[in-house]
Amino acid sequence: xxxxxxxAPVWAxxxxxxxxxxxxxxxxxxxxxNARGLHVQRVKLADTLCRMRRRRLARHVRKDWIEAFERDxxxxxxxIVPEAEFPALREAILAYQGPAREMRQGDxxxxxxxxxxxxxxAIPALRSxxxxxxxxxxxxxxxxxxxxxxxYVQTIVSHVDGNDQDPQxxxxxxxxxxxLKSWLFLNPVADEEGPFSYVRGSHRFTPERLAWERRRxxxxxxxxxxxxxxxxxxxxxxxxxxxxxxxxxxxxxxxNTLVVADTVGFHxxxxxxxxxxxxxxxxxxxxxxxxxxxxxDLLSLPGIAERRVGWLWxxxxxxxxxxxxxxxxxxxxxxxxxxxPSGGLHEGx
Numbered sequence: 001x002x003x004x005x006x007x008a009p010v011w012a013x014x015x016x017x018x019x020x021x022x023x024x025x026x027x028x029x030x031x032x033x034n035a036r037g038l039h040v041q042r043v044k045l046a047d048t049l050c051r052m053r054r055r056r057l058a059r060h061v062r063k064d065w066i067e068a069f070e071r072d073x074x075x076x077x078x079x080i081v082p083e084a085e086f087p088a089l090r091e092a093i094l095a096y097q098g099p100a101r102e103m104r105q106g107d108x109x110x111x112x113x114x115x116x117x118x119x120x121x122a123i124p125a126l127r128s129x130x131x132x133x134x135x136x137x138x139x140x141x142x143x144x145x146x147x148x149x150x151x152y153v154q155t156i157v158s159h160v161d162g163n164d165q166d167p168q169x170x171x172x173x174x175x176x177x178x179x180l181k182s183w184l185f186l187n188p189v190a191d192e193e194g195p196f197s198y199v200r201g202s203h204r205f206t207p208e209r210l211a212w213e214r215r216r217x218x219x220x221x222x223x224x225x226x227x228x229x230x231x232x233x234x235x236x237x238x239x240x241x242x243x244x245x246x247x248x249x250x251x252x253x254x255x256n257t258l259v260v261a262d263t264v265g266f267h268x269x270x271x272x273x274x275x276x277x278x279x280x281x282x283x284x285x286x287x288x289x290x291x292x293x294x295x296x297d298l299l300s301l302p303g304i305a306e307r308r309v310g311w312l313w314x315x316x317x318x319x320x321x322x323x324x325x326x327x328x329x330x331x332x333x334x335x336x337x338x339x340x341p342s343g344g345l346h347e348g349x
Contacts, residue, residue, distance in 0.1 A: 011028075014027075014028070015028070015038075016290050017290070018286060019231075021230045022221035023222070024230070028231075029221045034214070034217035034218055037214075038217075039176070039217035040210055040214050042176060043205060044210070045290065046176065046177035046289035047205045049289060049290060049292055050144045052292070053145065053294055054144050056294060057140055057144070057146070060140070061134075062134065065077070065141075071200075072201060073198060073200065073201060073265035074251075074259060074265070075258075075261075076251065076257060078256070079256050079257075080257065080258040081184075085125065089123070090255070090256075093126065093335065094335055094336055095334060096113070096119060096123065096334060097333065098113045098116075098118065098119055098333070099329065100112065100329070100331065100333035101313060101328060101329055102327070102328055102330045103326045103327050105167055105168060106169075107160055107166060108157065108158050108159075108160065108269075109156075109157040110154065110155070110156055110157075111154070111155040111156075111157065112152040112155075112327070113152060113335060114151075114152060114310055115130070115151035115153060115281070116307060117307065120306060126281075130151060139182060140294075142182075142262055143179065143180035143286075143287070145287050145295070146295040147285050147287055147295075147300050148297070148299075149180060149182070149283040150283065150285070150309055150312075151309075152281070152283075152284075154335075155277055155336060156278040157275075157276075158193075158272040158276055159272060159274065159276075160275075168268060169194075169271055170234050170268055171236070171240075171268045172227070172228075172232050172235065172266065172268065173202075173264050173267075174232055174286075175263075176231065176264070177264060178264045179263050179264065179284075179285065180261075180263070181260075181261055181263050181282070182283045183258070183280045183281070183282055183283075184258045184280055185253055185257050185279075186281070187255050187279055188252075188254045189252055191252040192271075192272065193273070193274070194271065194272035194278055195250045195252045195269075195270045196259055196261070196269065196270070197251060197268045197269070198249060198251060198261060198266070199240060199245050200246055201245065201265075202243070202245050202265040202266040206243070208242065208243040208245075209243050212239060216233055240266070248267070248268060250270045
């Protein structure tokens with residue numbers, strides 16, 4: 001009882017952040033408070049502020065990219081790197097060796113190499129690409145902040161062993177508010193090879209989406225699947241019909257295609273019919289959705305931004321017992337290794 005009383009101010013302050021777990025915060029997960037509209041009001045306020053910030057950022061972004069994003073919730077840009085430059089950039093990235101981490105979910109392994117100062121110095125063309133004004137403007141627009149995403153070289157190794165389903169193959173939203181993820185695919189990805197999949201238009205908080213958000217907030221978080229209870233809701237066909245949304249669409253793409261998406265929309269990694277490796281530049285940004293300003297992110301400053309991934313990994317290593325660390329170091333690796341995935345993998349959530 002004393003412990004709950006001491007934590008009550010922390011739980012209350014978390015209501016003004018991106019905290020999303022119905023299990024870990026009894027206020028967020030309170031059926032009584034959510035029946036009075038707590039969850040829906042958080043969703044609506046975050047969405048209002050997001051749209052306000054995007055209006056202020058829109059003047060820097062190509063109109064056709066904005067139109068595609070506002071319609072669908074994602075933007076697909078083929079040949080984002082000039083055709084004559086892409087082969088050399090791709091070769092340099094795939095040949096690069098650096099400290100790697102891996103996480104296992106179901107029968108899939110995700111391998112990441114941080115895009116850090118060492119990699120950027122070794123591959124100047126990658127530094128130039130990530131600094132391109134048109135790309136930066138688009139990423140800021142979708143993130144709804146002037147912020148530098150975390151950048152990785154990411155490899156998805158599918159059908160490693162076992163029968164457990166990769167949870168990333170189940171349609172879900174990442175949180176109750178907008179956030180950015182992007183993929184620049186270094187190899188072509190066919191529809192049957194685990195492509196990014198998205199429910200077009202599901203990034204909008206329509207009356208039907210808000211009604212669905214209210215219904216899910218009233219469920220007992222101990223009686224639903226753990227990932228949904230932790231704030232990343234899974235959806236099925238009946239949910240999509242209730243929200244008047246179409247089925248998810250597999251977005252198979254050729255190499256040298258950039259996909260930028262708002263992951264408040266429902267998305268998944270498409271099922272793969274065979275074993276294989278998918279390699280991409282993967283970027284991610286999520287800030288406190290209740291901030292009204294665009295910038296002010298000290299961690300985006302040059303000299304700091306490109307070191308954050310290493311710091312984050314080291315922090316979670318240090319406090320693994322308290323906060324967990326699904327990303328296991330696997331030594332110096334290239335993004336693709338002909339010997340296959342390494343051992344010693346950790347089952348991550």
